[in-house]
Amino acid sequence: MSDAPSPWKSFQAKKEAYLAYARPWEKKVGSFLTFRPEAPSSAGSGPSGARPLEGLPFGVKDNIAVRDFPLTCGSKMLADLVSPYDATVVARAKAAGASVIGKTNLDEFGMGSSTENSALGKTSNPWDQSRVAGGSSGGSAAAVAAGLVPFAFGTDTGGSVRQPAGFCGVYGFKPTYGVLSRYGLTAYASSLETPGILAKDLGLVKTVFDAVKGRDPHDQTSLDPESQPVRPVKTIAVLADLADLDPGVKAVYEQTLVHLKALGYTLVPVTLPTLEYAVPAYYTIATAEASANLARFNGIRYGHRPVYAENPEHLVRQSRTAGFGNEVKTRIMLGTYVLRSGFQDQFYTKAQKVRTLISNDLQKVFDQADLLLTPTFPVPAFVHGDKTMTEFQQKLADKFTVTANLAGVPALSFPAGLAGGLPVGMQFTAPAFCEARLFEAAAAFATRVPVADCPGTSLDWSK
Amino acid sequence: MYQTVVGLEIHIHLNTKSKAFCSCLAEFGDEPNTNVCPVCLGYPGVLPVLNEEALTQGYTVARALGCNLSQRTLFDRKNYFYPDMPKNYQITQFHDPVGRDGKIEFQAHDGTIKTIRIHDVHLEEDAGKMIHAGDMSLCDYNRAGYSLLEVVTEPDLTSGEDAEAFLLSFQRLVRYLGVSDGNMDEGSMKCDTNVSIRKAGEPLGTKVEIKNLNSTRFIKKAIEFETKRQATALETNQRIVQETRLWNENRDVTESMRSKEGSLDYRYFPEPDIPPFLPDAAFWAAVESRQVELPLARKHRLTAAFGLSREQGDFVAESRFMADFFEQAAKESGNGLAVANWLMGDVQKELNHFNLSLEASPLTPFRLAQLQKLLDSGRIHIKIAKQLLDAVFEQNKDPEVVMREKGLEAITTEEQLSPIVDKVFEAHATVVEAIKAGDARQKGFLVGQVMKATDGRAAPALVNSLLAKRLG
Structure with a gap:
């Protein structure tokens, strides 16, 4: 695999040329909520041998803390909040030589699949600006696809790194739960989410991952990756009963199978009987956790607050009424509902049981194959404000991605081809700590289907 | 004719240097909002990191209360909105507390030994403090995140006097264990009280929870008030309403705060940010090494071993320091009774005179024993002994040295x-x-x-x- 792409190493020296390239693109796609490319490098200092990301700029989803940058989470609630600290993944990337140039747009608090739930900005797909970039890490995916940064951090709670990566034709990587510290990631659904990495260069995904992974004393759920025996990927599981795919996605999926066979992989048909329960289980757990995680935003210590309030209770009510968007309110209410005493067995506890069953199902698949292949999302990027997919349908479409979050296993969305001029992502899922398999198979696939550049993007400014 | 039934929910601040889930100092009385950080202020993105010392102290108390100790302990989120609670959920233990089903003896008001059962012992975090000043409300988050241990008793107490006696013995217990100073006036020990009444042999009546009780005396008074109030209600064919009442210390009455209908649904669920804690051998050893002879057992032993009266026994076992002091001096001198008398009498006078605590005073068990030995061997008599005690406090010297320097030894040949x-x-x-x-x-x-x-x-x-x- 290649090292970090060399053109980006001249970023600091060629800043004017970069800005001339980046400004018009950023105007078209709106990937950043805060964009400070002129600022001097914020990279940390350290021995240069240990600085594998030397000189690289990067973008950070705006629900991840970067010291002295806003931390809006795409919400009016936090529009004025400046973070007093760095998230661990950010601190480690800085220590490895990289520097933050902006905070990327997202669905408010990571809740959505289009970035249209952002209260603070509109992000469009670089491939077709009438379409969405996906979500919730839509800004990160658009910035990478448009060539504004070599890599960006996103967060993946139910597919929020992989789905926009698929929509924008870049790699979107979600590691094993715990291998990347969540410290600094504004919590939405703590037991499901993890920082993730988006890049157009697969080698860079791996380099960034290696630079920031591992146990963090600030996050007790974080851990060092377990070492797994390295053996070449030979078998890939595919779903025997795949239905309801958009024709374009279906076509790319079928070509992908052909390429994988041609690469010598054995395809093993499997079923995931619990797949249809994945989305309801996911939304039950995610909203339950969200209802508690978002309770801290009450306008008292920071964040949106009314000019005047009768009493503290009134202040909290007004702050939350005005500060949160509708999708956030819906999920808080859903989560509050499923946690009511007397109803937990019916909803929350049952969802946790489904979660165990899904893990078991996946384990059975991995007993038969090294990886699981699915589409990342059943449709390619849809147009802004598209009503053919309701909020509810958008949620159902998360079924291929949420499985990895429920089971805590790693998954990678890779650009697999185009359908009607739009990129389509496919997804490999691997057993816990077997990230190496994802990189190996995706690299092999890229030898047959190189990653397509978004029309109009280039790295010519670096010459 | 009615029997009072009382259960207690006791909260103590644990003696940890830092807070339960961050490294901020847990210090009482500092400038508002100085011992705070993004974690205890509930900033976005921060995560709790469990203070293992708090857990060790929690297990230590649960062990001393004879609980079944949890082999795997978990935290839960208790959800409710309150302006002084930064996250608007409290990290607590609901499903897997550190200990359950304990029991402990205490000496009741009438001197008899009674047993009270412990429902559970769990670790949680404290909230901040809200102060209403004119048309403003101010929040101080220094206390937010303090390690708080809650001990919930079964409804085994039957009077205000016994509740007070139990609380004082519990206070002594946590001080012996060194896990809390147990001061109710500084808020490092708090107690909510559940009171119901019934006729003998009948099932438990409807209980009322009383809050805002910041001294053991108020708890006794509140229980007595509630007993009368509930009895009057039943006598006049009224129903007891399950509710939370507040103690009004100015009027010596309880007043309704909220009814059960208005009670909160805390929507407990497992805290996803803290993995289950599985004590290892070293942890169990630490808990074991912190166990001490409990105050009541110690009192009984010292009383029997040195022939003390009940009053003397109570006095010397009051604190672990006093008990250690007494026991050492009693053994050294071979005259425990006399040592107890010294400690209750002239030593107290000296301490009052010099405005000192025994811990800070120049008197040591060795010095007190030496004084008593001089007396018992006839080398001095009682009047000289009192002079020497005073000299120990004045000059910080051993009694025998002062005796020699001043030539105070008795003429015995x-x-x-x-x-x-x-x-x-x-x-x-x-x-x-x-x-x-x-x-x-x-x-x-x-x-x-x-x-x-x-x-x-x-x-x-x-x-x-x-x-x-x-x-x-």
Whole structure:
């Protein structure tokens, strides 16, 4: 695999040329909520041998803390909040030589699949600006696809790194739960989410991952990756009963199978009987956790607050009424509902049981194959404000991605081809700590289907 | 005719240097909002990191209360909105507390030993403090995130007096264990009280929870008030409403705060940010090593071993420091009874006089034992002993050293006393003659003269026997 792409190493020296390239693109796609490319490098200092990301700029989803940058989470609630600290993944990337140039747009608090739930900005797909970039890490995916940064951090709670990566034709990587510290990631659904990495260069995904992974004393759920025996990927599981795919996605999926066979992989048909329960289980757990995680935003210590309030209770009510968007309110209410005493067995506890069953199902698949292949999302990027997919349908479409979050296993969305001029992502899922398999198979696939550049993007400014 | 049934929910601040889930100092009385960080202020993105010392102390208490200790303990989120609670959920333990099903003996108001069962012991975090000032409300988050241990009893207490006695014995227990200072006036110990009444043999009545009780005396009074209020209600065919009531310390009454209908649904669920804690051998060893002889057991043992009265036993077992002090001095001197008397009497006077605590005073168990040994061996008598005790406090020296320096040792041999008696006889020859002639009334005068000549150091028995010999 290649090292970090060399053109980006001249970023600091060629800043004017970069800005001339980046400004018009950023105007078209709106990937950043805060964009400070002129600022001097914020990279940390350290021995240069240990600085594998030397000189690289990067973008950070705006629900991840970067010291002295806003931390809006795409919400009016936090529009004025400046973070007093760095998230661990950010601190480690800085220590490895990289520097933050902006905070990327997202669905408010990571809740959505289009970035249209952002209260603070509109992000469009670089491939077709009438379409969405996906979500919730839509800004990160658009910035990478448009060539504004070599890599960006996103967060993946139910597919929020992989789905926009698929929509924008870049790699979107979600590691094993715990291998990347969540410290600094504004919590939405703590037991499901993890920082993730988006890049157009697969080698860079791996380099960034290696630079920031591992146990963090600030996050007790974080851990060092377990070492797994390295053996070449030979078998890939595919779903025997795949239905309801958009024709374009279906076509790319079928070509992908052909390429994988041609690469010598054995395809093993499997079923995931619990797949249809994945989305309801996911939304039950995610909203339950969200209802508690978002309770801290009450306008008292920071964040949106009314000019005047009768009493503290009134202040909290007004702050939350005005500060949160509708999708956030819906999920808080859903989560509050499923946690009511007397109803937990019916909803929350049952969802946790489904979660165990899904893990078991996946384990059975991995007993038969090294990886699981699915589409990342059943449709390619849809147009802004598209009503053919309701909020509810958008949620159902998360079924291929949420499985990895429920089971805590790693998954990678890779650009697999185009359908009607739009990129389509496919997804490999691997057993816990077997990230190496994802990189190996995706690299092999890229030898047959190189990653397509978004029309109009280039790295010519670096010459 | 009604029986009072009382259960307690006791909260103590644990003696941890830092807060339960961050490294901020847990210090009482600092400037508002100085011991805070993004974690205890509930900033976006931060995560709790469990203070293992808090957990060790929690298990230590649960073990001392005879609980079944959890082999795997988990935290839960308790959800409710309150402006002084930064995250608007409290990290607590609902499903897997550190201990359950304990029991502990205490000495009831009437001196009998009773057993109270412990429902559970769980660790949680405290909230901040909200102060209403005029048309403003101010929040201080220094206390937010303090390690708080909650001990929930079964409804085994039957009077306000026993509740008070139990709380005082519980306070003594946590101080013995060194896990909390247990001060109710500083808020490091708090207690919510559940009270119901019933007729003998009937099932439990509807309970009322009383809050805002910041002294054991208020708890006793509140239970007594509630018993009367509930009895009056039942006598007049009213229903007892399940509710939370507040103690009004100005009027000595409880007042309704909220009914059960208005009670909160806390929507407990497992805290996803803290993995389950599985104590290992080293952890269990630490918990075991922190166990101490419990106050009641210690009192019984010391009372029996040194023949103390109940009052003396209560006194010397009041604190672990006092008990250690007493036991050491009692063993060293071989006279526990006398040591107890010293500690309750003259030592207290000296401490009051010098405005010192025993811990901070120059008196050590060794010094007290030495004083008593000097007394018991007849080298000094009681008046000199009191002088020496005072000198220990004044000069921070051993009693024996002061005795030597000031020549205060008793005159206990004929060889020492004879020359002095000779001088007295010489000086008062006429008196001597008178006595010899049969006027026994003047003997006392001679004794007084000998004592005066020896600065009171002559052993009275020796003076008497020597005079008797000389005077025939």
